[in-house]
Amino acid sequence: MTVKPIHFARQASPVTSPLAARLRKELRGDVLFGQADRGRYATDASIYQIMPIGVVVPRDQKDLLLALEIAQSEKAPILARGGGTSQCGQTVGEALVIDNSKWLNNVIEFDAVARTIIVEPGMVLDHLNAWLKPYGLWFPVDVSTAAQCTIGGMAGNNSCGSRSIEYGNMVHNVLAIDAVLADGTQGRFETIDAMVQTPRLQSIVERIQQIAQREHAEIIERIPKVLRRVGGYNIDVFDCQNPRAYTDDGKANLAHILVGSEGTLAYSRQIKLKLAPLPKHKVLGVINFPTFYKAMDSAQHIVKLLPVAVELVDRTMIDLSLNIAAFRPVIEKALVGSPQAILLVEFAGDDQAALVQRLAALSDLMSDLGLPGMVVDMVDANEQKALWDVRKAGLNIMMSMKGDGKPVSFIEDCAVPLEHLAAYTDKLTEVFHKYHTEGTWYAHASVGTLHVRPILDMRRDGAADMRAIAEEASALVREYKGAYSGEHGDGLCRGEWVAWQYGPRLNRAFSEIKDLFDPDNRYNPDKIVRPPKMDEKSNFRFKPGYRELPLQTKLDWSAWNVKRDPATGVETPPGTGDDLTGGLAKAVEMCNNNGHCRKFDAGTMCPSYRITKDERHVTRGRANTLRLAISGQLGDDGLASAEVKEVLDLCVSCKGCKRDCPTGVDMARIKIEARAAWAKRNGITLRDKLVAFMPRYAPVASRFGVLLSAGEKLPFIGNWVKKAIGLAPQRSSPAFKTSFLSKVSASPAKASGMEVMLFVDTFNNYMEPENARAAQQVLEAAGYHVHFNTRQGERPLCCGRTYLSAGLVEQAKEEARRTLDALMPFVERGVPIVGLEPSCLLSLRDEFLNYGYGEEARRLANNAFLFEEFLVRERKADRLKLDLKPLPSNKAMVHGHCHQKAFDAFRPVPEILKWIPDLDVSVIESSCCGMAGSFGYEHEHYEASLAMAELSLLPAIRKAEKGTIFVADGTSCRHQIQDGTEETPLHAARVLAMALQQ
Known part of the structure; x- marks a missing residue:
């Protein structure tokens, strides 16, 4: 599904050039020339950073053509960009970046019978396949970044995917491309006999045919004879004597010279694709191997069973997956003991029984190879999808290593014939050891392409080691007659190796082709042809002299400050509290720019991007801005800069990135530091104070709840007050009620001896006491002696989260200290701490650990549970009995709080x-849900808040059957649902209490 974004105005950067002035005057789309905007487009998923001239986000095809025309007249270089997920630096450069992903993502033409479709270049692969699914079709070049990569980028890189052994690469599946040349010439590039050949296009066709005929011997000799080779230009398309040439019905297709050209020859504005029928059934066999070598050596035998995919997951990736909450239960199901590697072998077809037989044949084969009982069969579609999701996240999982040492992409796509795969990986591992490092391995064992990334420190000696390892790896590739660039393209890190792979004659031929299409070198200059050295340090993200500004952090970031011994390559985590500032910088740098946060499928991350499709408002864009800010590239204000405040403006601290980001970027936690820095320099507003100090004044407000509610109901007074302090008048204000804790005491001791501490937060104490009352009823009915978080004459305990929202970290720490002091006696006795409000209770398991309170905080975190978690735990331990009766309504729909x-x-x-x-x-x-504490109440965020809710939550509730019970544990979530639908959602505790009363 393609989600159309809503537009939030931004402050225009100063006009810096005639190019910027013309673009801003004539285009309807965004024209971005500010330092921070350019900085967000200066990187992709590679190790490089080059500041572009500016950025254009065209609204439609007319805007795009106008931008290209203006750039041509101003002689500005052009760089096309989709998801910005390129791993070799293809989408960074000193050029005018044109971002297709926001608006140019439409289906133009579809023919279900012919199985073809024409799409714009910004169409995301997963969105395309979701659109095609009702027709029983899909586009089968299924790359791991399918949730965020665009068809234009895939065509530019000649992407391949996990199932290329069955379906081929992009070049086998692109039928035609509507493109614009650098001189403004437009045309449809397709099979030569079908093309409308203007004089300009005819001259290109004739010249390429001459070059291919002239270089026939070199093409046969130099182009690697493996499926996975994507370096240089696809010149063999026009070598009619070459049986391996990519053709459609025996006819050369000029579109195929554009595929894999990385936007250096033409600007693709529409792409015609060949589709495939969706397989009716799939089965998966997961083979567990005792050694990595055995896994590699077995691949050549496994492919004889004709699987559609054979994918590797190595021990490093297994271990990292086990440390990621979302992936742990998935990967555990696939393991037999402690394997050093697993291979995911998929069979697909229309006959389920036949596929199950092929799984049995796979088990027989592995027994013959000495590995009986090492295949885990997965026939269930959901289990298969979950495991494939882990494999697809392979790159990001690998990049989740903490510290300066990171897996670096530069030799990861070397492809060798399968019979040499084990020997190649063995020798390459020896090379890594020679340079005191290890490599991480995953990807496409079926076609001899393994994504291997040596762990290097690019801040220090990494560049020298990168060069040395590349030279030795290239020698191995040549020895085994493989391809140095097997999937992810050339870009900046492999461009210089094009001449090495193809030799001087073909390299000159590539230069001729580039000059034929783009004589002024304006389209993505210095890629493929005449590229810089891979280790040109001025192009690195961490350039010589890179440093962070002095930072005074409020939270403990030492866990990110992993240290690496340059002599041995061994990394040692520091002790708690060691170099907090360095840890913050490294936490920000965990973002590898792969763009997983740009996905739109199930999950939380990233709600602000989902409604805006703006690089400012996505985790990656925020992380890049923060990195630029704390390294002084946006000035000296660091975390307190206006640029940082802007990119965090729509961050709702949902913590979706904490769970869904495979590299573990925790933007909600980083935002606390940024808010604290801003508050220290600029102070906080009255509105911020009213939110932050709510736990302090709530006891007084609760005594005057009736008067406050009466004022709320008088529109003139209520709306005037809201506007005066910056709240949205459309919102209904929370109503203060008599405090629950002021009227309750600990329940009588139970014969069972079971105890529980009910941690009643500010919201459920003063605004929705009925939830706390229901929880008490349920716990007592289950036989528990219930304690409460209050003592005579003292203000109730508080998690301190409201202070964090205003950047008042010291006040939040004080609340945490007070809470720890009061709860530790219960923790010492093993009494569980149970809470109702997810954001509050989970603060005890998250933020409390960041304050430097050490073992006390960890013990409390391990003993703190949400109400439902506690009940499930007790029932599994056979300690919970509840006599629940049917309710008048027989349907319930549940919305999950982001922190849950x-x-x-x-x-x-x-x-x-x-x-x-x-x-x-x-x-x-x-x-x-979009409410996110006070966010949805704030005047300037009201529209964004509703837009988030309208993505799926509110429409689902409106479509529900009458009488359905709606359940939402979050206070904010319940308010959003009530404001948006006039339904009254309930906390789960109330629903259980209702079932008890029935």
Whole structure:
């Protein structure tokens, strides 16, 4: 599904050039020439950073053509960009970047019978396949970045995907490209006999045919005879004597010279694709290997069973996956013991029984190879998808290593014949050891392409080691007659190796082709032809002299400050509190720019990007801005800069990135530091103070709840007050009620001896006491002696989260200290701490650990549970008995709070509701509700808040059957649902209490 973004105005940067002035005057789309905007487009998923001239985000094809025309007249170089996921530096350069991903993502033409489709270059692969699914079709070049990469980028890189052994690469699946040349010539590049050949296009066709005929011997001799080779230009398309040439019905296709050209020859504005029928069934066999070598050596035998995919996951990736909450349960199901590598072998077809037989044949083969009982069969579609999601996240999982040493992409796509795969990987591992490092391995064992990344420190000696390793790896590739560039293209890191791979004659031929299409070198200059050295340090993200500004952090970031011994390559984590500032910088740098946060499928991340499709408002864009800011590239203000405040403006601290980002970028936590820096320099507003200090004045406000509610109901007074302090008048204000904790005391001791501490937060104490009352009823009915977080004459305990939202970290720490002091006696006795509000209770498991309170905080975190988590735990331990009766309504729909999802604490909610007899429970597949504490109440964020809710949550509730019970544990979520639908959602505790009363 293609989501159309809403537009939020931005402050225009000063006009810096005639090019910027013309573009801004004549285009309807965004024209971005500010330092921060350019900085966000200066990187992709590679190790490089080059500041572009400016950025254009065209609104439609007319805008695009106008931008190209203006750039031509101003002699500006052009760089096309989609998802910005290129790993070799293809989409960075000193040029005018044109971002196709926001608006140029439409289906232009579709023919289900012919199985073809024409799309714009910004169409995301997963969106395309979702669009095609009702027709039983898909585009089968299924790359791991399918959730964020665009068709234009895939064509530019000649992408391949996990199932290329069955379906081929992009060049085998692109039928035609509507493109614009640097001189403004437009045309459809397709089979030569079908082309409308203007004089300009005719001269190109004739000249390329002459070059291909002249270089026939070199093409046969030099172009590697492996499926995975994407370096240089596809000149063999026009070598009619070459049986390996890519043809359509025996006819050369000029579009195929553009595929893999990385935008250096023409600007692709529409692309015609060949589609394939969706396989009706799939099965997966996961082979566990005791050694990496055995896995590699077995691949050549496995492919004889004709699988559609054979994918590798090595021990490093297994271990990292086990440390990621979202992936741990998935990867555990695939393991037999402690393998050093696993291979995912997929079979697909229309006959399920036949596929199961092929799984049995796979097990027989592995027994013959000495590995009986080492194949885990996965026939269930959901289990298969979950494991493929882990494999697809391979790059990001590898990049989740903390510290300066990171897996670096530069030799990762070398492809060798399968019979040499084991020997190649063995020798390459020896090379890594020679330079005191290890390599991480994953990817396409079926076609001899393994994504291997040596772990290097690019801040220090990494560049020298990169060069040395590349030279030795290239010698091995040549020895085994492989391809140095096997999937991810050339870009900046492999461009210089094009001449090495193809020799001087073909390299000169590539230069001729480039000059034929683009004589002024304006389209993505210095890629493929006449590229810089791979280790040109001025192009690196971490350039010589890179440093962070002095930072005074409020939280403990030492866990990110992993140290690496340059002599041995061994990395040692520091002790708690060691170099907090360096740890913050490294936490920001965990973002590898792969763009997983730009996805739109199930999950939370990233709600602000989903509604804007703006690089400012996505985790990657924020991380890049923060990195630029703390390294002084945006001035001396660091975290307190206006640029940082701008990119964090729509961040709702949902913590979706904490869970969904495979590299572990925790933007909500980083935002606390940025807010604290801003508050220290600029102070905070009255509105911020009203939110931050709510736990302090709530006892007084609760005594005057009736008067406050009366004022709210008088539109003139209520709206005037809201506008005066910056709140949205459309919002209904939370109503203060009599405090629950002021009227309650600990329940009588139970014969069972079971105890629990009910941690009643500010919201459920003063605004929705009925939730706390229901939780008490349920816990007591289950036989628990219930304690409460209050003492005579003292203000109730508080998690301190409201202070964090205003950047008042010291006040939040004080609340945490007070809470720890009060709760530790219960923790010492093993009494569970149970909470109702996810954002509050989970602060005890997250933020409390960042304050430097050491073992006390860790012990509390391990003993703190959300209400539903506690009930599920107790029932599994056979300690919980509840006599629940059917409810008048037999349907319930559940919305998960973002923090519940981030901490894998949501699944217990629908689970406990299913204990109620005859209740049909379903989960609303939703991202953030958009309210996010005070965010949705703020005047300037009201529109964004509603837009987030309208993505899926509110429409799902409006479509529900009458009488459905809506369940949402978050206070903010309930308010958003009530404001947006006039339905009254309930906390799960209230639903259980209702079932008790029935």
